[in-house]
Amino acid sequence: MASDKIIIDDDFQSIKPLVFKYLSSDESLAQIQQNSDSQWRSSNDGTLNLGIQPNAIWVSFTISNQTPVNKTLYLLLEHPLLDSVRLHQSHQDSITTFAAIGDREPLKNRQIKDDSLVFVFNLDANANDVFYMKIVSQGNIKLPMSLWTPEQLLQHKTKRNLITGLFLGFLLALVFSNGLLFMLTHKARFLLGSLYIACLWTLITVTFGLSYRYFYVDVKWLHEKNIALLFLTAAILLNFLAEHLLELDARFKSLIRIMRITFVVSLLILLSLPWFSYATGLHISLFSTLVNLVICSGVSGFLLVKKQTYSKWILLSQLSYLVAIIFSIFIFNGKDHNLVSMSTLFMNSFFISSMVLSYLLILQFIDRRDLKIQRQQALLAEAKIKDNLQLETIKIQQELEEELESRIQEHTFELQITLQELEEKNRELEEKNTLDSLTGIRNRSYFDKKLTMEFRRSHREQTPLAVMMLDIDFFKKINDTFGHLAGDDAIRFVAHTIQTSLKRPSDEVCRYGGEEFAVILPNTDTEGALLVAEAIRAQISEAQVHTTAGIINMTISVGLFSDIAQRNHEPNQYTALADKALYQAKHAGRNQVVFYDDTAQRD
Template identity: 30%
Template sequence: MQLNSITSRRYDVWLLAITAAVIAFFVVVMHQYAPAQQHYAEISQLRFVSDPDGRFDARQLMGDSSIDWQPAANPVNLGMHDHPYWFRFSLPASLPEHDADLLEINYPLLDNIDVTFYSRGNPAPLAHKRLGDNLPFAYREIAHESHIVEVPRSEAPIEVLMRVKTSGTIKLPLRLWKEQVFIEYTSQHNLLMGMFFGVLMAIGLSNGFFFLTTRNLSFLVYAGYVFSMMLTLAVLHGQAYAHLWPAQVWFQGRAVVIFANTTIMFAVLFTNRLLQVDQHSRLVSRLLTLISLLFLGNILLSLVLPYAYVIKIFLVMLSTVVVFILSVSVWLAMKGNVLARYHAFAWSILLLSGLTASFDNFNLIAFPVPSTYLLILGAAVETLLLTLVLAISYSHNQEEKTDAQNKALEQEKQALDAQAELMSVQQQYQAELEYQVGERTLELEIALRELSEANRELENLNTIDSLTGIRNRRHFDKRLQAEARLSRREQTPLSLVMVDIDHFKQINDRYGHATGDACLRHVAKLLPGILKRPTDDVCRYGGEEFAIILPNTELEGATQLVDQIRATIEATPVIVDGHPVSMTLSAGVGTTIVGYDEQELALLKLADRMLYAAKQGGRNQVHGQFLTSGQDT
């Protein structure tokens, strides 16, 4: 899509303004509502031990001083492991006269968590609690998106022993809250998350409604992308399990992979449609379609394969595809596609936030806010920017349609004016004739002859195509009707040929409309010279289509003649500004002996179908068929 410089600069300003506004809003919100560091600091002496054989139990770990505990920093991130890990840490005393203490594990995707509380110096456990996504949501002690348990009361410091086993990443962000503080924080946090998901829901619904009213598939694909991203983030933050499918444990274990794959599948389809990649490279467009099918296949695999395998496949595909899509956008942007430039910018934001979150997940870089919030920031900016890009695309397409309609109306007005002028000329001749009849009887014959010649000239002009100089559609309709009557009366075969220049739009796009007009004139000049009989007639049917009427001609002879025409055009390029422009023709031939009124219309439809078959067969060829009297066209 090409935009003028003023419009492009205006959209650039909107793009930067939206990005800056969302980032500023995010920074302000995170500064005001991010959990204080003290909630992490109150968890001390955090350490862990791996249990690949599953040989440890709580009593052994609490009583055996020879266990090699490894120190850890909160939040813990040990990567992806399929065997259990044990964690041990200390909490301050939870006195009865104070608010209840709540221990939060702020990573909703852990499968199995066993938590045992001990009062320091006492080997008997204070409480034992089970958590995790492998249990229905209703089993949770506190109905919250994160894994939260109440710390039992104890006047002495508390030792916590925790066993974690999951099919995904072993990530353990631990926070200790006072109940009142946690309630206040949760209220603020839910407000912000509700605002974020509300915006995504509004964008998705509005694009769905746009599709229903415009039938533009780009809106439907983008709505699917927004809803899939919304569900992916809802699963990562625990809202989906809490509110959408709280009893579906099996589905919860696969929801991340299903919706993440769906998000990227819709993103690839949207990129292909929005940027109209097929107009620049059919190969790249087909690759994007293939990529979307691969993600669809990964969705189906996630229903049967374990989560640990499918998520690794997804991450490998994701890292490749995101870079590929970004490269396609940059490539199209370098070719002058403004939408591709905006699309590349939006994907860069999402890619940056995704890489930042990945670095945080692998503990390469520490951030003061959870990595999932970085994904929310990237998703918010990218979604809003892509919404702007889609709106720009639709607006520009509508403007092009309006311009085309206005141009067509102007041409129609000019045609009506020419017709009115023609009528005026005719009326003028009629008036002059009547005056001369009244004045001079002797000049009546001369005046009538002049008027007759003028009318013949006007009629001839009305049947000549102004661009090519051959007969036009109006002449063709009359001649076809006349030859059909002759065929019916004398029971002789009538052949009708429809000819179309192959890839004419590409010639116009590549060389310009002036070259396209030269090609039309070239074909119109060659066709009459190949026809053998004065009764044969060639007309310009419209656009790059020509029609040939061959009276008293069998199907075989007509097909041979048209194939000669095709070979001549192929071997005779047109020279424009000293450069040869080659072209080919596709043709459809229909032959019949007319047996009833208006059968010539059925013959025309048959020739059109044969032309379509030639096009579908690879172009630069001739297809023909005989039309019987009872044949359904």
């Protein structure tokens, strides 16, 4: 079998990097074991970055324990963003398969919770075991592997964790200090600075596999999208913050327009990222972030030439983040050979960007405070000069004010009386305009306004609103038989009956038109509206109406609709649906109450 042999002797402590052979294939382990030597490729120096691959990657190597004792070894894969990694250990005729670990595998599968992907295995004395590792990932497949004894790994991790912990702690201190300054000063720029540095901190923890220590959430969707979202979010925050800090005036309208267009386009791309696959979303995010930073850095560079205040600090912060983005593009495309380590570059870039930005925020705050103090002092000096001039004119002003005050009081009193009379007239006129001249109840115009108002209240308070449409049965026959004066008496009787049947001040009856009436019942469900409607119908049906043409009997038909107002409804829908119910009552024989069943219509 094609594999690179790793010798374990009494002096063995660690191998870094670990040299191995690999091939790209979606075949099973049994099929992989049958492949010939020519199908395998060597990793040479053991630092392999294949970029984004469509197929799984198989890795093979042999470990030979040339000591007479069993060995416990730790295999480290120091690229925690791989989706799934499964290790198979072939010992003589048996295969030991380890649980798959990776960025999209459950955290509980890991033998050791670490920022790297770690497999712990035992190697028998004088054994020659072949190892096969299957790597599946939508992101770039980078395989910096190493082999350690437990003691050496502990020393290695202790030093690295100390450096990383100090760096992350420093970034968190900047996040909290800017957040505290925001709470003390209420200046939005400190909040934006805190959010930007928090994005960089989160990006470091996610990229280096440290999220399990701070905020690990076992959500597959979030694991797929977090890096792409964080890269572009940080750029958008830096873009927005740069515009605030540069304090561009009317001379730079075109630059302001460029930065805002860049901000809006980047924001729209950010909102679309969750709908793309991991690889596509990451490419879009990195490219968009690169374009955003290049444009904003170009603006800052132009302003630096124009000697705009603070532009050099903003440009330095932008360029630091830009370097990290360019390096990330190389990494995720497998082009990072002969470059510095990812952790070193990210830490340095993010440290410079965060420090410069925090320094600039404080510097600008101090400058603005000093400028404000200078302006206040100038205003105080000017105020003293004005006070001396004002003292000379106070006596004259007081005399004039007393005379004017007496005149103003007289005119004000007269004006108040006139306005009061005008308001009373307006109220009387408005009241008349909302009353029906025949019945004395509200008219159609008032009904429309009242319905709109109650519709909004129903939606706001989520309470049912009921609307009833009432119509006198065979009214034309009454007019033809008893005359129009008797018809008017009948209309007045129905209006009075409905009005006296409504017990709450919020209930309202209106003459909708001709012999038709409309009733608004706020906070009333279908059952309550049916009770009111049935009481009105029964009272009119049993009554003997005295008219100019004598006593007549008549009935009414009622259609009603009740529901909680929804965003997709319109107020006139209540009238339309109640009118449909009235139409059903007419066709069902009149002299009855029918309600419109909205649930039945939806079913």
